[in-house]
Amino acid sequence: MMKAISASRIFDGIRYHNDAALVWQDDVIQAITPIADLPADIEHQHYADAVIAPGFIDIQVNGGGGVMFNNDITPQAIKTICQAHRTHGTAYLMPTLISSTPENVAKALIAAEQAVNEKIPGVLGVHLEGPWLNKEKKGAHNAELFYSPTIDELNAFPWIVNAKVLVTAAIEKVSDEALTWLKESDVIVSCGHSNATAEALTEKKLSLTDGFTHLFNAMSPFEGREPGVVGTALNTDHAWCSVITDGIHVHPNSFLLAHKAKPQGKLLIITDAMASLGSKNNRFELDGQTIEVIDNKLVNAEGSLAGAHIGMDESVANVIRWGIEEQEALKMASTYPAQAMGADNLGQLKPGYRAAATVLSSQYQTQAVLVDGVLF
Missing domain, CATH: 3.20.20.140 (Metal-dependent hydrolases)
Incomplete structure (x- = not known):
């Protein structure tokens, strides 16, 4: 089952994506995509005013x-x-x-x-x-x-x-x-x-x-x-x-x-x-x-x-x-x-990599952590 987290900014380890979502299945990253392009039925958690970075x-x-x-x-x-x-x-x-x-x-x-x-x-x-x-x-x-x-x-x-x-x-x-x-x-x-x-x-x-x-x-x-x-x-x-x-x-x-x-x-x-x-x-x-x-x-x-x-x-x-x-x-x-x-x-958010990410507030406080496809 596909899942997604999104934020105002995603840093994939190389560049930034604005108003984007990180999509994964099981424990593998599938894509980074604009929030607007997410399927309506996908399990999705949004973090406002946050940055999603490699775990x-x-x-x-x-x-x-x-x-x-x-x-x-x-x-x-x-x-x-x-x-x-x-x-x-x-x-x-x-x-x-x-x-x-x-x-x-x-x-x-x-x-x-x-x-x-x-x-x-x-x-x-x-x-x-x-x-x-x-x-x-x-x-x-x-x-x-x-x-x-x-x-x-x-x-x-x-x-x-x-x-x-x-x-x-x-x-x-x-x-x-x-x-x-x-x-x-x-x-x-x-x-x-x-x-x-x-x-x-x-x-x-x-x-x-x-x-x-x-x-x-x-x-x-x-x-x-x-x-x-x-x-x-x-x-x-x-x-x-x-x-x-x-x-x-x-x-x-x-x-x-x-x-x-x-x-x-x-x-x-x-x-x-x-x-x-x-x-x-x-x-x-x-x-x-x-x-x-x-x-x-x-x-x-x-x-x-x-x-x-x-x-x-x-x-x-x-x-x-x-x-x-x-x-x-x-x-x-x-x-x-x-x-x-x-x-x-690990260390980048790109297709085929392990689904691992850290979600930080604008003050760099931890909002959530994704480890092997499980969101904590």
């Missing part, structure tokens, strides 16, 4: 709805997290495991595969943030869990074949052989929680690296005599960079500088959100540490930033307020993450 994709989500993935590594927890983030415009996400034990890494891979097999709406795959990180840039991670993986150790994990896997690693702590193994196993590798010098980020390592995780945070800074990870990230054209755009983790001007430095399509918005998003509770546990929201910041007992308390819609609104054009901000939340994850049928 937002958040590749770094630690929790939501009161649940931390680290504390509850199950398909049910993933479902709760997806529901919480849908209220902020996220159609798809990667539940993110913060550095944990090898047993929990295996559990996270299995839980994500189950979630995809059970067709829990909104799961794109899983993001393993660690434990192959640098203790000098541990952030809120438990450095006692860090190690450099061998090929045999990597081989032992139950890697997923029917969903995306993103690994954040300090690539100076991972051998070229291990990075090659990950690349050949279709794992997307991002450099993060890294204290590398530019010299340590060799051409070989960079060729095996797809992106950089939460640019500017938990990485060696850019200086005149030492570009560090930040300078290298900005200067590595093939690699995407994810950025937390809550205005707390990164200064707006630093974000705008990164936007000038990176080729178009290589800067993505992430939330790095924790359990507190979409929850009445502003406090939760992570690895025995209490994390709480203070002045809209999530901090641990030492005062270190520990993830973010923001949704994708607010993140997009921030970027637009900082001076990025609306269509570019919408791409940073949908088209570019889809490209970074190799999700070929």
Whole structure:
């Protein structure tokens, strides 16, 4: 059965359509058509003074709805997290495991595969943030869990074949052989929680690296005599960079500088959100540490930033307020993450693509989210 949603504006990932409707059948987009041309009997929802955009994709989500993935590594927890983030415009996400034990890494891979097999709406795959990180840039991670993986150790994990896997690693702590193994196993590798010098980020390592995780945070800074990870990230054209755009983790001007430095399509918005998003509770546990929201910041007992308390819609609104054009901000939340994850049928509203869209008010507040043909 054909269904449609319409609005004063639709942005399809490339251009705008005025007074148009997005038409889909089952979980596949059929067309964008003028509202006036819709069949009279089609099931149709109209959103006045709104924009329909490709469904937002958040590749770094630690929790939501009161649940931390680290504390509850199950398909049910993933479902709760997806529901919480849908209220902020996220159609798809990667539940993110913060550095944990090898047993929990295996559990996270299995839980994500189950979630995809059970067709829990909104799961794109899983993001393993660690434990192959640098203790000098541990952030809120438990450095006692860090190690450099061998090929045999990597081989032992139950890697997923029917969903995306993103690994954040300090690539100076991972051998070229291990990075090659990950690349050949279709794992997307991002450099993060890294204290590398530019010299340590060799051409070989960079060729095996797809992106950089939460640019500017938990990485060696850019200086005149030492570009560090930040300078290298900005200067590595093939690699995407994810950025937390809550205005707390990164200064707006630093974000705008990164936007000038990176080729178009290589800067993505992430939330790095924790359990507190979409929850009445502003406090939760992570690895025995209490994390709480203070002045809209999530901090641990030492005062270190520990993830973010923001949704994708607010993140997009921030970027637009900082001076990025609306269509570019919408791409940073949908088209570019889809490209970074190799999700070929997401990130645009065009025939044959998955029926996934985010509906925003004129103030960029979420009105509805379409996921695999189901309107939430």
